[in-house]
Amino acid sequence: MLATAFLGSVAWAQGGVAGYPDRPIKIVVPFAPGAGTDAMGRLIAQKLGEVMGVSFVVDNRTGASGAIGTQYVAQQPADGYTLLLVASPFTTVAASLPNAGYDPLKSFTSVGMIASGPLVWATNYQTGIHTMQELVAYAKQNPGVLNYGSAGAGGVNHLVLELLKAKTHIFITHIPYRGVAPATMDMVSGQVQLVTGTIPALLPLVKDGRIKPLAVTSARRSSAMPDVPSMTEAGFKGFDVLNYFALAAPAGTPSAVIDKLNAALNKVVALPEVVAKFKLDAVDATPGTPAAQARFIEADYRAWREVVQSQNLKID
Numbered sequence: 645m646l647a648t649a650f651l652g653s654v655a656w657a658q659g660g661v662a663g664y665p666d667r668p669i670k671i672v673v674p675f676a677p678g679a680g681t682d683a684m685g686r687l688i689a690q691k692l693g694e695v696m697g698v699s700f701v702v703d704n705r706t707g708a709s710g711a712i713g714t715q716y717v718a719q720q721p722a723d724g725y726t727l728l729l730v731a732s733p734f735t736t737v738a739a740s741l742p743n744a745g746y747d748p749l750k751s752f753t754s755v756g757m758i759a760s761g762p763l764v765w766a767t768n769y770q771t772g773i774h775t776m777q778e779l780v781a782y783a784k785q786n787p788g789v790l791n792y793g794s795a796g797a798g799g800v801n802h803l804v805l806e807l808l809k810a811k812t813h814i815f816i817t818h819i820p821y822r823g824v825a826p827a828t829m830d831m832v833s834g835q836v837q838l839v840t841g842t843i844p845a846l847l848p849l850v851k852d853g854r855i856k857p858l859a860v861t862s863a864r865r866s867s868a869m870p871d872v873p874s875m876t877e878a879g880f881k882g883f884d885v886l887n888y889f890a891l892a893a894p895a896g897t898p899s900a901v902i903d904k905l906n907a908a909l910n911k912v913v914a915l916p917e918v919v920a921k922f923k924l925d926a927v928d929a930t931p932g933t934p935a936a937q938a939r940f941i942e943a944d945y946r947a948w949r950e951v952v953q954s955q956n957l958k959i960d
Contacts, residue, residue: 661898661900661901661904662900664724664900664901664904665696665698665724665725665904666698667698667725668698668699668700668701668725669692669696669698669699669700669701669724669725669726669727670700670701670702670703670725670726670727671685671688671689671692671700671701671702671703671727671728671729671891672703672704672705672713672716672717672726672727672728672729673685673686673702673703673704673705673713673729674704674705674706674707674710674711674712674713674714674728674729674733675704675706675710675713675731676704676706677704680842680844680845680925681729681731681889682702682704683925684729684731684758684759684889684925685702685729686702687918687921688700688729688758688891688909688912689701689702691912691915691918692905692908692909692912695908695911695912696904696908702729708737708745709733709737709741709796709798709799710731710733710734710737711737711741711744711745711746713728714728714734714737714744714745714746715745715746717752717892717893717894718746718751718752718894718895719894720894721894722753722893722894722895722896722897722898723897723901724893724897724898724901724902724904724905726893726894727755727891727892727893727905728752728891728892728893729889729891730888730889730890730891730892730941731887731888731889731890732799732800732886732887732888732944733798733799733800734748734890734892734941735748735941735944735945735948736798736799736800736802736803736948737798737799738945739803739945739948739949739951739952740797740798740802740803740948740952740957740959741798741959748941748945749941749942749945750895751894751895752892752893752894752895753892753893753894753895753896753897753902753934754890754892754902754934754935754937754938754941755890755891755892755893755902755905755906755909755934755937756890756891756905756906756909756910756931756932756933756934756936756937757888757889757890757930757931757932757936757937757940758888758889758890758891758909758913758929758930759888759889759913759922759925759927759928759929759930760886760887760888760889760927760928760930761842761843761862761866761868761886761887761925761926761927761928762843762860762861762862762866762874762885762886762887762926763800763801763804763840763841763842763843763860763861763885763887764840764841764842764843764846764857764858764859764860764861764866764869764872765779765838765839765840765857765858765859765860765861766828766831766838766839766840766841766846766849766850766855766856766857766858767779767831767837767838767855767856767858768831768832768834768837768854768855768856769853769854769855769856770834770837771790771837773837773856773858774856774858775858775859775873775878776858776859776873776875776878776879776880777878777879779838779858780808780812780814783812783814783815783816784812784813784814787814787815788815788816788817790816790817790837790838791816791817791819791835791836791837791838792805792816792817792818792819792836792837792838792839793819793820793821793824793826793827793828793830793831793835793836793838793839794818794819794820794821794824794827794839794840795820795821795822795823795824795827795841796820796821796822796823797818797820797959798959800885800887801824801827801839801840801841802818802820803948803951803952804840804861804885805818805838805840806818806951806952806955806957807883807885807951808880808883809955810951810954810955811880811882811883812880816838819836824839824841824842824845825845827839827841828841828845828846828849828855831855832849832854832855840861842887842925842926843860843866843868843869843926844868844924844925844926847868847869847926850869857869857872858872858878859872859873859874859875859877859878859880860872860873860874860875861875861883861884861885861886862874862875862884862885862886863875863876863883863884864876865877866926867923867926868923868926869926887927888930888940888944889927890937890940890941891905891909892937893905902934903934906933906934909931910931910932913929913930913931914929914931
C-alpha cells in the first residue's frame with residue numbers, strides 16, 4: 645500500500661500536472677451572488693474557462709465577512725481544482741478578527757492578481773464639507789459628532805476610516821451596516837455624514853448631485869473620477885488604499901499548477917473585453933507573478949494589522 649501510494653504521488657507530480665486541468669475547476673466566491681465580488685468571480689471564471697478549455701464553476705459560500713468561504717478553500721485538497729476569489733476582506737478581516745479561521749500568509753498559495761481600484765470618500769451636502777482637509781478640521785473641532793457608515797466591522801470600508809483616524813488623530817463615530825448600499829442611503833438622508841464606497845456604487849449619486857466626493861482613497865487619481873483628488877493631492881501623503889481582487893489556491897498546490905493558472909489569468913486580464921469591463925468597474929488590470937501577489941498580500945495584511953493594533957480595535 646505504501647509503495648502504491650508513493651507511486652501514485654509520483655504519477656501526479658510527473659504526469660498529473662502535465663494533464664492539468666482535466667475536470668471542472670471551482671472558484672469559491674465568499675460573498676453573496678449579485679455583489680461586485682461575485683460579478684468579478686463570474687467574469688474571471690468564464691474567461692479562464694475559455695482560455696484553459698475546461699469549465700470553471702463559481703461556488704458562493706457566504707458568511708462572516710468572507711471568512712466562511714475562505715476557510716473552506718483553505719481546507720480543500722491542494723490539487724488546483726478549488727480556488728478562492730480573493731478580495732480586500734481577505735486581509736482586512738484576518739487583520740481585525742482574532743478568530744478569522746485562516747492565515748492569509750500561510751493557508752494559501754498565490755495564483756495572481758486580477759485588478760485593483762480605489763474607494764471614494766463621500767459626504768452629503770448638509771455637512772457643508774467640500775474637502776478632506778475640511779473634514780479633518782471639522783472632526784478635530786467636533787470630536788464624535790460625525791458619523792461614518794461602513795459595510796461592516798473589519799472590512800476595508802471600516803479600516804480605511806481607522807487609518808484616517810490614526811494618521812490625523814481625529815475621532816469619527818463608526819456605524820457598521822450590512823453593506824455599503826444601506827450606509828449610503830442613510831448618508832443621503834442625513835443619518836450618517838460620511839462613507840467610502842467603490843466608484844461604480846457611488847458615482848450615480850455623485851452625478852445626481854446627492855452626495856459630494858471628497859477624495860479617492862489611493863495615492864493617484866482615478867480615471868473614472870478625474871476631477872476628484874487623490875489622498876496625496878488632498879494633503880495625506882502615504883495614504884494609499886486599494887480595493888483589490890486576486891486568485892489563490894490552498895497552500896501546497898504544486899508550482900506547476902500555479903504557473904499554468906497564472907499564465908492563463910494574465911491572458912484573461914489582458915483581453916480587450918475584460919479591460920473594457922474593468923474600466924466600467926473603475927479598476928485597473930494588475931497582471932503579474934504569484935510572487936508579486938504574495939508580496940502584495942503580505943504588505944496589505946501587515947499594514948492593516950498595524951492599524952488594528954494602533955487603534956486598539958476589538959472586533960468580535
